[in-house]
Amino acid sequence: MRQHLRAIRAATWLGWQIESNWTDPWLFFLYLVLKPLCASLLLWCMFVAARSMSAAVPGELLPFLYVGNACFMIVGGVAFGLSWVIISDREHYQMLKYIWISPLPLRSYLIGRALARSLQSAVGVVLTLAGGWLLLPELRSALTWERLDGRWLVAYLAVGVLMLGAVGMILAGAVLNLGRHSMLLSEGIAGLIYLLSGVVFPVEVLPEWLRPLCFFLPTTYWLEGVRRALMGGTTFGRALEGWSHGDLVSALLLSTALLLVVAHAVFRWNEQRAWRQGRVDQTTGV
Amino acid sequence: MSLLKRRRPWIARQGIVRLGTANPFPLKTPGMIEWAIFTDRLTRVYRRPRSRRAAVPANEAAKELVALDQVSLSVRPGELFGLLGTNGAGKTTLIKILTTLLAPTSGVARVDGLDVVSQAALIRPRINMVSGGESCGYGILTVRETLWLFSQLYGVSHAEARRRIDHMLEVVSLRDRADTKISHLSTGLRQKVNFCRGFITDPKILFLDEPTVGLDVTAARAIRAFIRDWVRERPDRTLLLTTHYMMEADQLCDRVAIIDRGRVLAVDTPAALKKRVQRYPTFRICLTPGADGWQSLGRVPGVHQHAVTAGPTAIDLKVSLEAEAVIGDVVQQIAGSGARILTLHKVEPTLEDAFIELCGHGLSDTEIGE
Numbered sequence: 116m117r118q119h120l121r122a123i124r125a126a127t128w129l130g131w132q133i134e135s136n137w138t139d140p141w142l143f144f145l146y147l148v149l150k151p152l153c154a155s156l157l158l159w160c161m162f163v164a165a166r167s168m169s170a171a172v173p174g175e176l177l178p179f180l181y182v183g184n185a186c187f188m189i190v191g192g193v194a195f196g197l198s199w200v201i202i203s204d205r206e207h208y209q210m211l212k213y214i215w216i217s218p219l220p221l222r223s224y225l226i227g228r229a230l231a232r233s234l235q236s237a238v239g240v241v242l243t244l245a246g247g248w249l250l251l252p253e254l255r256s257a258l259t260w261e262r263l264d265g266r267w268l269v270a271y272l273a274v275g276v277l278m279l280g281a282v283g284m285i286l287a288g289a290v291l292n293l294g295r296h297s298m299l300l301s302e303g304i305a306g307l308i309y310l311l312s313g314v315v316f317p318v319e320v321l322p323e324w325l326r327p328l329c330f331f332l333p334t335t336y337w338l339e340g341v342r343r344a345l346m347g348g349t350t351f352g353r354a355l356e357g358w359s360h361g362d363l364v365s366a367l368l369l370s371t372a373l374l375l376v377v378a379h380a381v382f383r384w385n386e387q388r389a390w391r392q393g394r395v396d397q398t399t400g401v
Numbered sequence: 402m403s404l405l406k407r408r409r410p411w412i413a414r415q416g417i418v419r420l421g422t423a424n425p426f427p428l429k430t431p432g433m434i435e436w437a438i439f440t441d442r443l444t445r446v447y448r449r450p451r452s453r454r455a456a457v458p459a460n461e462a463a464k465e466l467v468a469l470d471q472v473s474l475s476v477r478p479g480e481l482f483g484l485l486g487t488n489g490a491g492k493t494t495l496i497k498i499l500t501t502l503l504a505p506t507s508g509v510a511r512v513d514g515l516d517v518v519s520q521a522a523l524i525r526p527r528i529n530m531v532s533g534g535e536s537c538g539y540g541i542l543t544v545r546e547t548l549w550l551f552s553q554l555y556g557v558s559h560a561e562a563r564r565r566i567d568h569m570l571e572v573v574s575l576r577d578r579a580d581t582k583i584s585h586l587s588t589g590l591r592q593k594v595n596f597c598r599g600f601i602t603d604p605k606i607l608f609l610d611e612p613t614v615g616l617d618v619t620a621a622r623a624i625r626a627f628i629r630d631w632v633r634e635r636p637d638r639t640l641l642l643t644t645h646y647m648m649e650a651d652q653l654c655d656r657v658a659i660i661d662r663g664r665v666l667a668v669d670t671p672a673a674l675k676k677r678v679q680r681y682p683t684f685r686i687c688l689t690p691g692a693d694g695w696q697s698l699g700r701v702p703g704v705h706q707h708a709v710t711a712g713p714t715a716i717d718l719k720v721s722l723e724a725e726a727v728i729g730d731v732v733q734q735i736a737g738s739g740a741r742i743l744t745l746h747k748v749e750p751t752l753e754d755a756f757i758e759l760c761g762h763g764l765s766d767t768e769i770g771e
Contacts, residue, residue: 125553129539136541208539213598216500217554218526224554391504393447393497 122219126227127234130200134235147235151243155184158315159251178257178346180315185243186341187314190279190334191305192236193229197283198290198301200228205396206295212396222382225287229280237272244345262347267360271340274364278333278371281378288378288385292392294399312338318354326354333370336363435514437606437639438476438499443508445469445494445663468494470663471508476656479636481629483654484643485756491663492643493532496608499641500530513606526555531599533592533611540584544575544594547583548601555602562601569597572627573620588615596624600631609642613649625653647752657752661760674755681705681721683748684728688716692740701734703727715743 135143158180166172205211214224247254286304290297311318311325312334318326329335339355340363355363389395447466469491476482484492497503498510501521510517512524538547545566552562570576573593583591592615599607609628613621632640644650650657651671658668667674688695690711695718698707703723710717720731728745735742 121556122554125550129542129550132546133539133541210539212502212532213530213551214554216502216525216528216530217551218522218556219554220522390502393503395502396497 119219119223122217123223123227123230126219126224127230130228130231131234133203134231147239148242148246151185151188151239152246155181155243155247156250158184159247174253175257176316177251177253179317179342181247181251181254182244182257182342182345183314183338185240185247186338187309187312188239188243189233189236189275190282190308190312192232192239193276193279194282194308195286195301195305196232196236197225197229197280197287198298200225200232201287201290202295202298206398209396209398215395221386222284225284226280229276229283233276233279257346262345264344264347264360267364268341268344270364271337271344271367274367274371275337275341278337278367278374281371281374282334284378284382285374288382291385291389292394294397296399308332308334311335313354314338329354331370333367333374336367336370339363340367435478436475436511437478437480437513438474438482438641439509439511439514440472440474440495440499441509443469443472443474443495443498443510444506445491445498445503446506467663469498469505472660472663472665474658474665474668476639476641478639479632481632481640481642481653481655483650483657484641484660485647485650485657485752486643486660487760490660492660493610494663495660496530496610496641496643500528500608501525502530527605528608529555529599529602529604530608531595531610531612533595533609533614538583538591538594538598540582543580543582544570544586545579547594548597551598552601557602565601565603566597569600573597573623589617589620592616593620593624605637606639606641609640611644612642613644613646621649625649628653647756651752659756659759666759667755671752674759675750675752678754678758679750681723682725682728683719683721684731685744685746685748686718686720686731686735686742687744688718688735689741689743690715692716692735693738695735695740697738698731698734701727701730704731719748 137143138146159177162172162177162180166174201211204214215221244254244258248258286301289300293300309315311321311329312332313329318329318335321329336355339358340360343360343363358366445468447468449464449466468489472491472495484495486492494503498505498517499512501517501524504518513527515524517524539550542550548566548569549562552565557565566579567576570579573596575590575593575597578586578590583594586594592612596612599609599612612628613624616624628640628642632638642650642653654671656668656670657674659666659674667677669677686695690713695707695709695716698704698718698720704727705721705723707718707720709719720728722728722731732742732745
């Protein structure tokens with residue numbers, strides 16, 4: 116077990132090196148701050164444009180979409196980042212086969228890499244929120260120490276990492292059996308989750324027939340929970356209005372448990388398939 | 402299960418079904434040798450994607466490509482075993498199966514007595530692999546970091562990892578580049594790092610796939626010497642090597658398997674393989690120009706064949722004999738006719754001669770895409 120943990124730590128260290136060590140530290144810091152901040156400020160511009168055209172756009176929408184978008188960085192970083200780990204390790208570095216034949220199971224290696232991505236994404240979220248807090252008065256009034264519920268935030272983050280890791284495993288498993296073009300699959304699913312989880316607008320805005328899908332996704336509960344833990348008990352969305360923190364965490368736990376079982380089965384099946392079909396060391400790109 | 406039964410009927414029948422399940426069949430019976438590597442009728446068939454079928458000639462455009470065809474091999478513990486074959490002969494496919502990277506289609510493959518299908522997790526801590534001529538690590542890491550990372554994946558303690566890294570970098574003369582990023586290294590230096598990565602985990606069985614590709618002569622020689630010493634250092638270490646270089650196989654390997662189009666054509670020591678080629682001892686004799694004693698050589702009893710190349714500075718005679726002792730009569734015949742012998746030496750066959758004899762083509766003649 117100790118040996119296993121040490122190997123996971125090595126994988127986490129590798130992940131952090133790959134994510135952070137590609138340039139000078141100050142340039143990396145700028146990248147870490149500017150990239151998410153610019154993406155979020157783009158939303159602020161859209162919000163300002165929409166508000167100038169229609170007074171019906173409420174002011175509370177800005178903190179809702181800004182915080183949602185910032186938190187979605189963790190979803191993207193962990194859940195979809197693991198697909199990229201498979202692609203880059205197999206096709207670019209050509210190291211996946213050596214990881215595969217090592218005593219460390221691929222799944223554990225990916226857990227290590229996911230932890231590195233979680234850490235990087237979390238730093239990005241904190242910096243984006245801090246930047247928004249400094250630049251936008253609407254955000255300053257929404258994000259206050261009095262409103263912050265630290266215990267629930269920790270609970271959401273802990274379950275969220277598990278949930279996102281499970282989504283990542285499912286996608287990484289699928290990518291294992293596909294070529295480098297399979298990143299499109301991850302990007303497509305990321306887009307769907309972005310749309311259906313209530314990241315930039317509440318789910319009740321969506322057509323009625325799409326809404327059941329939103330409640331099927333654990334990311335919907337996770338984002339709502341994290342928003343409430345950060346901005347106090349109320350949020351802009353109405354769909355989960357009557358839900359308490361306990362209800363949200365229960366729904367999140369239940370859907371995460373289900374997701375973990377599915378992720379285990381899907382990843383194992385894909386691992387076996389890749390091994391049978393000789394896809395572990397395939398290179399499909401230029 | 403049904404999928405495995407359909408794809409791998411032989412294995413499904415044997416009850417070897419999934420990774421992690423116990424092998425119901427004993428791996429060793431009392432008195433039986435426990436082979437370091439053992440394969441029995443090992444076969445691997447690749448399905449050709451429809452898109453690729455159109456790109457090859459009609460006669461080759463089959464749905465399936467047999468990369469390994471009923472390969473049976475046994476490698477003893479402590480042996481340095483070589484696989485010789487053209488590109489696409491099946492060498493890499495065999496290594497992939499033995500290192501648990503690829504599933505066999507049918508047949509049995511065991512490494513250190515463990516089945517590659519049902520006991521892959523137990524095999525992995527005991528083995529390692531080095532593939533030549535490709536990327537050797539994460540370009541963003543330094544040489545030392547790369548080696549440290551892989552030592553950690555194999556559970557080597559920090560102190561031991563440091564000691565082994567220093568030793569291996571010394572062996573390949575890379576100590577001064579220990580803190581250089583992989584992406585800043587030349588192809589040859591990367592190959593050296595790749596080589597170190599294979600040894601840093603101290604595997605019981607090591608698979609080297611073209612380990613000296615891209616290396617300069619001095620480095621290749623140092624690596625060959627290290628390989629030889631490494632295997633001899635502990636009797637339970639086994640090494641399976643694939644190579645294009647006949648000389649490398651000849652110098653290093655205790656035994657060599659010649660593999661062509663997925664089939665093993667011969668397995669023997671390099672000396673025995675070479676002996677197979679030369680039925681008649683052959684000698685090369687160099688005579689002074691203008692000498693004519695060679696003309697009556699055909700009449701000497703025991704001379705099988707002779708060929709002459711007359712040049713301005715010497716006459717080159719190649720004589721094959723029914724027995725080695727006949728060379729005395731040949732020399733006597735030449736000397737008796739007044740010709741002067743400048744040089745005389747026995748022509749030894751090379752492993753390449755053996756390869757050509759067995760395969761019907763040289764190493765570079767055939768390219769079969771896998």
